[in-house]
Amino acid sequence: MKTSHPSSPAYYIGLMSGTSLDGIDAALVAIAPDHTPQLLATAAIAMPDTLHEKLLHLCHAPSASFAELADAEDAFCRVQAKAVQTLLAEQKLTPKQITAIGSHGQTIEHAPQGHQGGPAYTLQLDNPSLLAELTGCTVVADFRRRDLAAGGQAAPLAPAFHQALFGQRPGEQLVLNLGGFANLTWLPQEQERTVVGFDTGPANVLLDAWFAKHYPGRFDDNGAWAASGHIDPALLARLLKEPFFHQPPPRSTGRELFHLAWLEQHLSGNETPQDVQATLAELTAVSVAQGVTQLPLSQPSAALLVCGGGAHNAYLMERLAAHLSQLTLLSPATLGWPEDWIEAGAFAWLAHQRLHGLPGNLPSVTGASGPRVLGGIYAP
Template identity: 50%
Template sequence: MDTFIGLMSGTSLDGIDAVAVRFPPGRVELLAARTFPFDTHLRTELLGLIQSTGAGLLDRLGELDHRLGLLSAEAVSAVCEQAGLAADQVAAIGSHGLTVLHRPDGPHPFTLQIGDPNLIAERTGITTVADFRRRDIAAGGQGAPLVPAFHAALFTRAGSPRVVANIGGMANLTLLPGNEETPVTGFDTGPGNVLLDGWIQQQQGRPYDRDGAWSATGRVDEALLAGLLDDPYFRQPPPKSTGREHFNLNWLQQRLLGSDRAPEDVQATLAELTAASLAEAVLRAAQDAAELIVCGGGAYNPDLLRRIAARLPDMKLSVSDDYGLAAEWVEGAAFAWLAREALYARPGNVPSVTGARGERILGGIYPGSDKLQDTGGR
C-alpha cells in the first residue's frame, strides 16, 4: 500500500504540520505526525509579508518562498525518520504551502501559496504535488475549501447526514448529506482562531489562548458581537471563501474604535463570533444533520466547543479523534490524500463546494530524483 506525506501550513501561522499516512479503504492509517513550529522571527516575517506592500516586497516573497521550501523538506525528512521510511518508500508529498494572499473574486481572481515545491522535491528526492488551489480558480471556482473531498471520503456514512467543521485560522464546513443523490457542499464560515490568536498576542504576548482559558473569563459584549456579525461576508451565499486579507486585527480594531472594553470581554466576544457564525451557517445549510464533527486546532479549545454546543443543542458534537484521526492532523492528511488523487489522475475538487465549472485534477507534480529517467538526449 502506497505511503504519502502531507504538509500543511494554515492561516494561524504556527508552523508546518507533517504527516505520513496510508489510505486503507474507508480510513486513514497515521504512521507519524509532527508539527514544526515557526520561530518568532520567521513568523513575524511571514505576517509582515502577508500584511505589507511596497519596496522590497518581491524580494521578501522570493526569500520566504525559498525558506519555507527548505523548512518543508526538513519536515519531510524528520517525519520519514519518525516513521522509519526511506525516500523510495514514499509515493508522493502533498504540500499545501502557506497562503499569503487569497482573492478568488473580482475580474482577475487568484490565490498565492509559498513554500517552493521544487526545493522540496530536490532536497527529499520524493515526488511533490503542490499548488492545489489555482486550477480550481482557473475553472471558475473559489479554490477553497479543498478539504471537503477528503472529509467526504473519510466521514460519509449512508443514511447519516452530518457536518464536518474544520476550525483553523479560518473555519469551514463540509455538509455530508448521507446519500449519493445529494451533492456534498461546503464553504468558509469566517474566522476560526485567527482573531482569537491575534488578540491574545497583542494583549498578552502569548501565541494562542490555550484551552480557551482567557476567553472563558470574559463576558460576551452583545453589541460588539452584533457589529462583528454585521459584516457582509456572513450574509454572502456560498460558494465563498475567505482569509486574513479580510478577517484580521485591523478589521477588529475598526469595530472597536471609540469603545473601552475589557480585553478579556473582547476575547470572549471573539470566541462567540466564531461559534455564532459557524452555528448559524450549520442551521441555515444543514438543518437535517444530526452530528457535527470538529477538526483542526479549534477542536482542542473546550471553551469554543462549549459555545458551539450551546448554539446547536439538538446536534451531537464529536471530534475527528472519535473516528480514528486526531483533529490536529486532518488537514495534513487531506493534502496527502489530494496528492494521491493527483498521481492517480483523479479530481480533487468538489464543484458543488468551490463553484468550479466541473471536477478538476488539482496540483502541479514535481518529480523526485528517483522518477527521472535517461532519455538518451531525446
C-alpha cells in the same frame, strides 16, 4: 514498511501550514488500492519566530519585494523539508518508500473575487522544486489555482477529503474545521445528493491576533483568557454586520478581510481586552451556527465532527455547544483521525488524487464549473 506494490497501500505525506502560521504539520497516510486513506504517523515542526513574523508581515503588507517573497519562501520550504525528514526518520522510512508529498504551501493572499476589478487569484508561498530536491521525494503542489481557473473559489478543498473519510458512515455527517478560519462540510446520507461546504468566518485568526497584542505568545491557551471575560452584545452585533456573514455559498475568506485592523475599527474603545476576546469566541460560535442553518439538514440531531486547533479551545467548544445544542459534537479521533491531522491528511490524499488523475475539488463546494484534477507534479 516495504515499498508499496499495486496490491498494497501506497504511502503519502501531507504537509499543511494554515492561516494560524503556527507550524508545519506532516501526516504519513497509507492509501489502499480502493483509495481508502489511513493515518499512520505524524510530525509537527513549530514555525520559527523569525519566519512567523515574516509570513505575518507578508499577509498584511500593502506591497512586498520579490526578494522578501523569495526569502520567506525559501525558509518556509526548508521547514517543510525538516518536517518530512523528521517523519521519515521517526518511522524508519526512506524517500523511495513515499509515493509523493502533497504540499499546500503557505497562503499569503486569497482573493477569489479579484482585487479592485482585477482577476481572481490565490497565492501560496511554496517551492516544490526545492522541496523535491531537499527530500528526494516526488512533490505535488499548487492545488488551488486549477479550481480557480475553472471559476471556483479554490477553497475550501478539505470537504472532498471529508467525503472520502466520513462519507460512507451511516446517516448524514457534519464536519467543522476550526483553523485560522472555520469551514463547514455537510455530507448527505443519500449518495446522489451533492456535498455542501463553505467558510463560515474567522476562528483562531482573530483570537490569536488579539491575544498576541496583549500577551507574549501566539494563542489563548484553552481559551482561558476569553473565559475570564464577558460577551459584549453590542460589539458582537457590529461584527456580525460584515456582509461576508450574509453571503450564500459558495464562499471562502481569509486574512484579507478578517484581521486585527478590521476588529479594531469596530471597537468603541470602552471594551476590556478580555471582553473583546470572549466576544471574538462568540463571533466564531455564532457564525458557525448561522452556517449550520444554511445546510439542508434532514436530521436535527446529526453528528458534528470538530477538527482543527480550535477543537482544543475549551471555551470556544463550550460556546459552540451552547449554540448547536441540537447537534452531537464528536471528536474525529474516535474514527482514527485526531483533530489536528485532518487537514495535513487532506493534502496527502490530494497528492494521491493527482497521481491517479482523479478530481480533487467538489464543484458544489467551490463553485468551479466542473471536477478538476488539481496540482502539479515535481519529480525529485
